[in-house]
Amino acid sequence: xxxxxxxxxxxxxxxxxxxxxxxxxxxxxxxxxxxxxxxxxxxxxxxxxxxxxxxxxxxxxxxxxxxxxxxxxxxxxxxxxxxxxxxxxxxxxxxxxxxxxxxxxxxxxxxxxxxxxxxxxxxxxxxxxxxxxxxxxxxxxxxxxxxxxxxxxxxxxxxxxxxxxxxxxxxxxxxxxxxxxxxxxxxxxxxxxxxxxxxxxxxxxxxxxxxxxxxxxxxxxxxxxxxxxxxxxxxxxxxxxxxxxxxxxxxxxxxxxxxxxxxxxxxxxxxxx
Amino acid sequence: xxxxxxxxxxxxxxxxxxxxxxxxxxxxxxxxxxxxxxxxxxxxxxxxxxxxxxxxxxxxxxxxxxxxxxxxxxxxxxxxxxxxxxxxxxxxxxxxxxxxxxxxxxxxxxxxxxxxxxxxxxxxxxxxxxxxxxxxxxxxxxxxxxxxxxxxxxxxxxxxxxxxxxxxxxxxxxxxxxxxxxxxxxxxxxxxxxxxxxxxxxxxxxxxxxxxxxxxxxxxxxxxxxxxxxxxxxxxxxxxxxxxxxxxxxxxxxxxxx
Numbered sequence: 001x002x003x004x005x006x007x008x009x010x011x012x013x014x015x016x017x018x019x020x021x022x023x024x025x026x027x028x029x030x031x032x033x034x035x036x037x038x039x040x041x042x043x044x045x046x047x048x049x050x051x052x053x054x055x056x057x058x059x060x061x062x063x064x065x066x067x068x069x070x071x072x073x074x075x076x077x078x079x080x081x082x083x084x085x086x087x088x089x090x091x092x093x094x095x096x097x098x099x100x101x102x103x104x105x106x107x108x109x110x111x112x113x114x115x116x117x118x119x120x121x122x123x124x125x126x127x128x129x130x131x132x133x134x135x136x137x138x139x140x141x142x143x144x145x146x147x148x149x150x151x152x153x154x155x156x157x158x159x160x161x162x163x164x165x166x167x168x169x170x171x172x173x174x175x176x177x178x179x180x181x182x183x184x185x186x187x188x189x190x191x192x193x194x195x196x197x198x199x200x201x202x203x204x205x206x207x208x209x210x211x212x213x214x215x216x217x218x219x220x221x222x223x224x225x226x227x228x229x230x231x232x233x234x235x236x237x238x239x240x241x242x243x244x245x246x247x248x249x250x251x252x253x254x255x256x257x258x259x260x261x262x263x264x265x266x267x268x269x270x271x272x273x
Numbered sequence: 274x275x276x277x278x279x280x281x282x283x284x285x286x287x288x289x290x291x292x293x294x295x296x297x298x299x300x301x302x303x304x305x306x307x308x309x310x311x312x313x314x315x316x317x318x319x320x321x322x323x324x325x326x327x328x329x330x331x332x333x334x335x336x337x338x339x340x341x342x343x344x345x346x347x348x349x350x351x352x353x354x355x356x357x358x359x360x361x362x363x364x365x366x367x368x369x370x371x372x373x374x375x376x377x378x379x380x381x382x383x384x385x386x387x388x389x390x391x392x393x394x395x396x397x398x399x400x401x402x403x404x405x406x407x408x409x410x411x412x413x414x415x416x417x418x419x420x421x422x423x424x425x426x427x428x429x430x431x432x433x434x435x436x437x438x439x440x441x442x443x444x445x446x447x448x449x450x451x452x453x454x455x456x457x458x459x460x461x462x463x464x465x466x467x468x469x470x471x472x473x474x475x476x477x478x479x480x481x482x483x484x485x486x487x488x489x490x491x492x493x494x495x496x497x498x499x500x501x502x503x504x505x506x507x508x509x510x511x512x513x514x515x516x517x518x519x520x521x522x523x524x525x526x527x528x529x530x531x
Binding site for chain 2: 165166167169170171172173174175176177180184185188189
């Protein structure tokens with residue numbers, strides 16, 4: 001099948017997602033440009049002010065802050081992306097199945113989801129990573145468990161609304177097997193909603209990772225991670241405030257970018273309807 | 274004796290709420306025949322259509338497609354013969370996926386059954402685009418709409434696409450569930466003419482369901498009158514005004530005459 005003309009409206013519509021994607025890629029490759037090893041300790045040059053030698057100064061162990069920010073971005077944003085990917089891989093198929101099969105399976109499954117959604121996700125994440133112990137793997141697991149329920153819900157409700165439409169009946173009459181109906185007819189309706197929710201959530205997830213690392217449940221020193229860096233530099237806040245302010249600004253900007261992208265995407269997809 | 278395309282005997286369907294929508298209905302449709310089914314809203318017409326299309330689980334009754342007993346078949350087997358029965362529904366906007374290009378909706382049945390080649394697209398079956406263009410031509414639509422999305426088409430055009438999709442596989446029978454109900458009078462007449470033309474041209478069988486006596490009378494050779502889940506009356510078109518008609522049929526006629 002040939003496409004007659006190139007559809008630029010699609011690009012315009014998905015621009016926020018592309019932008020976010022570009023940002024994530026930038027963050028991912030940034031550590032390659034770090035001037036120093038983010039783990040290299042140099043006690044003779046500790047707590048120095050921003051200078052030509054150290055662009056953003058050094059921390060209490062004499063590590064270059066700029067290099068640590070770049071390396072930490074990969075950990076923080078990368079983990080956020082990983083969490084989101086796992087949630088989508090788990091949540092979307094389960095939601096589709098639950099909505100499509102319906103009946104008793106759907107009823108019981110939704111009660112389980114209700115149980116997850118009954119608690120605020122931050123509480124679940126803190127409790128779970130508290131039980132599982134500190135560390136990045138446990139942190140990822142805890143946030144996935146806290147967040148997946150709302151994705152299952154969203155996908156299921158979209159599928160429930162769409163599967164009653166006549167075009168699904170027509171597909172059944174055409175003799176399409178169930179998995180093809182799901183792929184061809186239901187998935188496109190689900191993906192738009194899910195992507196909006198996912199981009200809006202990315203900020204929250206990054207914030208969650210940073211917060212949990214800040215209270216000592218996520219990344220452990222000496223791993224450079226924005227939240228953990230805030231925690232490490234807390235005792236020096238009065239003497240060298242930039243050690244906390246700079247990672248804070250980076251967290252804030254990342255969350256802001258992801259929220260703006262989510263908002264823009266939601267507006268653009270809504271206009272199409 | 275030639276077999277009837279579709280034979281249904283003693284169809285019963287009760288919804289889980291306990292409401293019996295169809296209560297013991299029998300119908301048979303011959304090749305090339307248009308059977309009309311008329312009844313008021315809630316009389317069980319659409320439920321019967323869904324039962325005949327095997328979209329609903331039957332409570333009781335038998336459905337034969339030629340000599341194949343559909344009511345005894347497993348889901349997988351039904352899926353294989355399902356394309357013999359096509360349908361056109363009332364609301365063309367709901368019957369076409371808004372996220373797909375017209376081409377992809379139109380070619381859905383043919384794409385699903387690559388082994389079937391209807392006579393009228395025999396020469397272009399290999400070429401998906403020309404195949405779709407031929408079908409569009411048959412229902413009187415220009416082929417430039419193939420790469421449009423459904424929201425760019427009018428209601429009547431979308432209904433033509435639905436009809437094109439229904440005829441695309443050369444089905445044994447097409448069940449038309451109020452195909453003109455959501456259209457304006459002018460478009461209604463065009464669609465009815467198109468259906469009549471296609472029937473003659475392709476020797477199709479129709480089950481035409483409507484609440485509008487005049488459209489049923491225009492298209493059908495045989496007419497069934499349905500009320501509260503049962504057939505009250507059945508007759509050939511030219512017997513419509515006969516004195517033996519059921520009082521309910523007479524009431525319908527008087528309503529449409531006034």
